[in-house]
Amino acid sequence: MGDSKSIPEHDVIIVGAGPAALTAAIYTTREDIETLLFERGVVGGLAAVTDKIDNYPGFPNGVEGLKLAGELQKQAERFGAKIELGEVSAIEDQNEWKLLKTTDGDKKARAVLIATGSDYKKIGVPGEEEFYARGVHYCATCDGAFYRDKRLVVVGGGNSAFQEAIFLTRFASHIDLLVRSTVKASDVLEDEMQKFVKEGKVTIHLGTATDEVVGEEGKGVTKVMGTQDGKKVEFLADGVFVFVGLKPNSQFVAESKIELDDIGFIKTNPDLETAIPGVFAAGDIRSGATMQIASAAGEGATAALKIREYLEGRPHPVQN
Amino acid sequence: MGDSKSIPEHDVIIVGAGPAALTAAIYTTREDIETLLFERGVVGGLAAVTDKIDNYPGFPNGVEGLKLAGELQKQAERFGAKIELGEVSAIEDQNEWKLLKTTDGDKKARAVLIATGSDYKKIGVPGEEEFYARGVHYCATCDGAFYRDKRLVVVGGGNSAFQEAIFLTRFASHIDLLVRSTVKASDVLEDEMQKFVKEGKVTIHLGTATDEVVGEEGKGVTKVMGTQDGKKVEFLADGVFVFVGLKPNSQFVAESKIELDDIGFIKTNPDLETAIPGVFAAGDIRSGATMQIASAAGEGATAALKIREYLEGRPHPVQN
Numbered sequence: 344m345g346d347s348k349s350i351p352e353h354d355v356i357i358v359g360a361g362p363a364a365l366t367a368a369i370y371t372t373r374e375d376i377e378t379l380l381f382e383r384g385v386v387g388g389l390a391a392v393t394d395k396i397d398n399y400p401g402f403p404n405g406v407e408g409l410k411l412a413g414e415l416q417k418q419a420e421r422f423g424a425k426i427e428l429g430e431v432s433a434i435e436d437q438n439e440w441k442l443l444k445t446t447d448g449d450k451k452a453r454a455v456l457i458a459t460g461s462d463y464k465k466i467g468v469p470g471e472e473e474f475y476a477r478g479v480h481y482c483a484t485c486d487g488a489f490y491r492d493k494r495l496v497v498v499g500g501g502n503s504a505f506q507e508a509i510f511l512t513r514f515a516s517h518i519d520l521l522v523r524s525t526v527k528a529s530d531v532l533e534d535e536m537q538k539f540v541k542e543g544k545v546t547i548h549l550g551t552a553t554d555e556v557v558g559e560e561g562k563g564v565t566k567v568m569g570t571q572d573g574k575k576v577e578f579l580a581d582g583v584f585v586f587v588g589l590k591p592n593s594q595f596v597a598e599s600k601i602e603l604d605d606i607g608f609i610k611t612n613p614d615l616e617t618a619i620p621g622v623f624a625a626g627d628i629r630s631g632a633t634m635q636i637a638s639a640a641g642e643g644a645t646a647a648l649k650i651r652e653y654l655e656g657r658p659h660p661v662q663n
Numbered sequence: 664m665g666d667s668k669s670i671p672e673h674d675v676i677i678v679g680a681g682p683a684a685l686t687a688a689i690y691t692t693r694e695d696i697e698t699l700l701f702e703r704g705v706v707g708g709l710a711a712v713t714d715k716i717d718n719y720p721g722f723p724n725g726v727e728g729l730k731l732a733g734e735l736q737k738q739a740e741r742f743g744a745k746i747e748l749g750e751v752s753a754i755e756d757q758n759e760w761k762l763l764k765t766t767d768g769d770k771k772a773r774a775v776l777i778a779t780g781s782d783y784k785k786i787g788v789p790g791e792e793e794f795y796a797r798g799v800h801y802c803a804t805c806d807g808a809f810y811r812d813k814r815l816v817v818v819g820g821g822n823s824a825f826q827e828a829i830f831l832t833r834f835a836s837h838i839d840l841l842v843r844s845t846v847k848a849s850d851v852l853e854d855e856m857q858k859f860v861k862e863g864k865v866t867i868h869l870g871t872a873t874d875e876v877v878g879e880e881g882k883g884v885t886k887v888m889g890t891q892d893g894k895k896v897e898f899l900a901d902g903v904f905v906f907v908g909l910k911p912n913s914q915f916v917a918e919s920k921i922e923l924d925d926i927g928f929i930k931t932n933p934d935l936e937t938a939i940p941g942v943f944a945a946g947d948i949r950s951g952a953t954m955q956i957a958s959a960a961g962e963g964a965t966a967a968l969k970i971r972e973y974l975e976g977r978p979h980p981v982q983n
Contacts, residue, residue, distance in 0.1 A: 344864035353665050366957055368719040371806050375717055375833050400686040400691055400960045484968065488693050513695050564806055575819065613933070613951060630932060633968050637686055640720045641961015655858035 353379045355650060356443055356452035358431045358595075361388020363626025363635045364458035365415040365424075366643030367378060367650070372422035374651060379452075380419075381445060383430040387412020388460050389627070390636050394476040397488065399636050406474075411636075412436050434599050436619045453621065454650045457601075457609060458643065459592035460627040461634070466585055470556030470564075478564030479542055479556055481508040482634055486584075490514045493581035496567045498523060504586035505532040508578050512544050519578040521551045521569055551576065555582055591628050604630040615646045621653055673699045675765055675970060676772035677753045678915075681708020682956045683946025684778035685735040685744075686963030687970070692742035695969060699772075700739075701765060703750040707732020708780050709947070710956050714796040717808065719956050728796075731956075754919050756939045757824040773941065774970045776927060777921075778913035778963065780947040781954070786818055788903055790876030790884075798884030799876055799903045802954055803827040806904075812836045813901035816887045818873050820845065825852040831904060832864050839891055839898040841871045871896065876903055911948050924950040934965045941973055 355371050356358040356362045360382035385391045393408030402411075405458070416426070440451045463481035465471055468528040471479055480486040485508065495515040497508040502521035507607045508520050509532070514591060518539075539545040558564040567578045591607045601620045602610040609632035615623045625646040626632060626639035670701055677684045680702035691698045695764070713728030718815055722731075736746070751767040754968050760771045783801035789836045800806040807830065813836040820842035828840050839861075841957045847852060848868070859865040871891040878884040890971040911927040922930040922938045928950035935943045945961035945966040946952060 362720065369718050369720060370804075374830075398689050398964070399681065399721065400689060400963070401719065401726075401731055401734050403734050403741055406721075413722055414721050414723050418720065421723055484690075484694070511693075547723065589696070633965050635961075635964045635968070637964035638961045641955075641958045641964070643720070644718070644955045644957035644961070645953050648955070 348399045350442070350449045350451050352440070353377060353450060353452045354654065355379070355454050355456065356381065356431075356441075356450060357456045357458055358434075358443075359388065359459060359460060359592075359626075359628075360386045360416070360426055360460035361626060361639065362390050362411075362415060362495045363460075363643035364388075364456065364647070367424060367456050367458065367625060367647040368424035369415075370644055371650065372419065372424045372648030375439055376651065376654065379422050379450070380424060380426045381429050381443075382426060383428070383500040385412075386416050386426060387654075389462075390415075392476060395510050396485070396636060398485065399467070402621045415640075420499065428621040430595075431606065432595050434601070434619075436600060436621065436622070441619070441622060454653055455619070455622045456643075456650060457593075457596065457622065457624040457628055458626045458639075458646075459595075460639075461589045461591040461608070462634070463585065464586060464588040464590055466553055468553055468555050470558060471585070474556055474564050474583075475560050477557055478581070479585065481511050481585055482637065484582055486582075487511050487514050490582050492516045494579055495519070496553075496578050496580040496583045497586065499571055500525065501588070502529055502532060503587070503588075504528065506538055507584060507586050508545060509535060510624050512539050515544075517543075518545045519567075519580070520545055521553050521567070521578070522547060522549050525549060525633040526570075533555075542546035548576070548578075551636050593628060608632065614649045615642060616649065616653075623650060623653075670762070670769045670771050672760070673697060673770060673772045674974065675699070675774050675776065676701065676751075676761075676770060677776045677778055678754075678951045679708065679780060679912075679946075679948075680736070680746055680749060680784035681778060681959065682710050682731075682735060683780075683959040683963035683966070684708075684745065684776065685691075685739045686741040686960040687776050687778065687945060687967040688744035688898050688963075689735075689742060690964055690967030691970065692739065692744045694762060695743075695981050696971065696974065698712060698744050700744060700746045701749050701751050701763075702746060703748070705732075706736050706746060709782075710735075712796060713805070715809075720755070721925060735960075736751065750915075752915050754916055754921070754942065756942070761933055774973055775942045776963075776966050777913075777916065777937070777942065777944040777948055778946045778971060779915075779957075780959075781911040781952070783905065783911045783927070784908040784910055786873055786907060788873055788875050791905070794876055794878050794884050794903075798878055798901070799905065801905055803830050803904055803906075804955065805832050806902075807831050809906060810834045810866075810902050814899055815839070816841060816873075816898050816900040816903045817906065818904035821847045821906070821908070822849055822852060823908075824848065825856055827906050829855060829859065829867060831972065835864075837863075838865045839887075839900070840865055840867045841873050841887070841898070842867060842869050843872055845869060858957060859861070868896075895938070909954075913948060931954075934969045935962060936969065936973075943973075
């Protein structure tokens with residue numbers, strides 16, 4: 344045990360610093376539970392790189408993602424949360440302690456919250472990053488309502504692309520659905536989609552690769568370039584929604600006892616606890632997550648209360 | 664079916680208009696799902712009558728409860744939510760439709776969200792209402808941190824009173840715990856409490872009735888008057904925390920198929936759906952609720968997505 348003494352010990356380590364992580368930190372630190380957060384990218388997570396958030400409750404006229412992220416960070420730091428930039432590469436259960444391998448060396452924590460989120464898979468074409476959140480979107484629930492009576496391109500051929508394209512017909516005047524090879528969506532969704540195809544609301548383009556998102560500075564996206572049967576094609580569009588999958592940031596727990604679902608999201612029980620006692624998960628990394636900031640923040644608060652219970656060694660009888 | 668034609672039909676009816684309800688309405692109406700809310704008390708629920716909220720994520724310096732409630736209402740109404748003042752007295756499953764008996768007559772909805780919250784049980788003594796949220800509190804997680812190095816009185820003798828009094832020792836300089844008859848808390852909690860009693864941090868007063876909360880305008884609570892062994896006693900205090908139970912507002916579903924837990928909270932599955940398909944529950948009314956605004960709002964968002972799935976007749980494959 345000799346040199347293990349020198350491993351820094353913390354009450355709680357939170358992996359990630361997005362809305363779920365920061366909300367959990369607001370709760371733990373406000374209750375004097377010492378808390379360290381590790382963030383490998385941007386504090387605020389996906390929220391921070393979202394142009395405008397219209398449905399985070401409490402901001403009737405919407406709020407810029409960067410502003411909301413800043414407010415969450417300020418609030419967590421006000422109560423004493425420490426945010427370290429760095430990456431966690433592994434987590435090991437040592438019963439009373441959880442050992443974390445990090446870019447800043449080994450760390451121990453009594454309890455851990457995993458709130459590393461998920462990334463939307465990109466198609467990797469010119470213009471996609473440039474117009475991110477300003478014409479190129481990955482969440483219809485979040486950003487669909489900005490495209491009332493506008494033309495959209497939707498990219499993808501699986502369940503989520505069909506599902507979300509159908510949803511976007513509520514807003515868009517017309518949708519071009521670009522499917523790289525063949526349709527992989529369920530028959531039910533394909534049948535339902537036919538209604539919109541017949542109405543002329545949706546046009547499905549099979550075997551169509553998406554090559555470039557084209558736009559103008561200040562004006563946003565104007566069209567999408569593609570290739571079909573070896574020929575160049577283009578689609579006028581005010582916005583592009585990409586649904587080619589999600590990549591949960593759970594690689595670092597692959598060697599641990601934590602259970603993942605088929606896609607790689609972390610499974611939890613109703614108390615948000617993973618298969619390792621004392622290790623919790625909240626937000627977009629959790630199996631069943633809704634990819635909504637409000638839900639992530641809510642889970643962060645709930646996880647913090649469950650972590651407190653865990654640290655105290657008994658359930659928290661809030662209801663009696 | 665003759666006169667059933669005249670029953671007004673809605674896409675979604677939400678019972679309640681607190682943070683869970685208003686957040687759900689922000690989501691449903693922003694997606695053009697017509698939504699009517701019923702509120703029998705105050706729009707904003709318990710949040711609206713809370714003096715200052717320090718842990719709602721996004722407001723680093725805290726926010727007045729009334730202001731947050733107003734912002735949530737504005738945001739929901741911006742997207743078209745309609746709030747009606749009135750009470751729902753019963754809910755009946757008619758398969759495709761749910762029939763609600765209300766003070767404004769019968770209403771039908773394709774889906775229902777129950778977000779009626781819970782009320783903290785009061786002790787019913789002079790001063791309790793007058794100093795509500797300005798010295799008299801019912802949630803230690805919410806308001807405990809306002810009492811660093813202050814004297815507190817805690818009222819109650821059950822698990823939650825002991826649990827929360829132990830928690831409040833993090834902040835308070837001293838706690839007088841007033842137990843009306845005998846201790847009903849678990850042995851584990853009683854043992855743990857003894858540590859704080861020995862330290863002189865907590866004094867337990869058995870057989871002590873709480874008679875009055877005394878304070879001064881502008882200064883807040885100054886003391887609590889009680890009766891012990893037929894004699895008047897008084898306890899100096901900067902604040903009073905009352906933990907004598909919660910009353911979930913679920914009476915109106917008593918005759919329905921909706922399942923309640925022992926205390927009367929509504930049971931839901933992981934999709935927040937009750938035992939009646941198409942009827943969902945979110946926030947403080949839900950069995951397992953944390954009584955936190957952030958969690959309630961998060962559940963409201965999640966419930967809205969699940970309601971959309973229900974209305975569309977299929978699951979929402981957000982993760983693939």
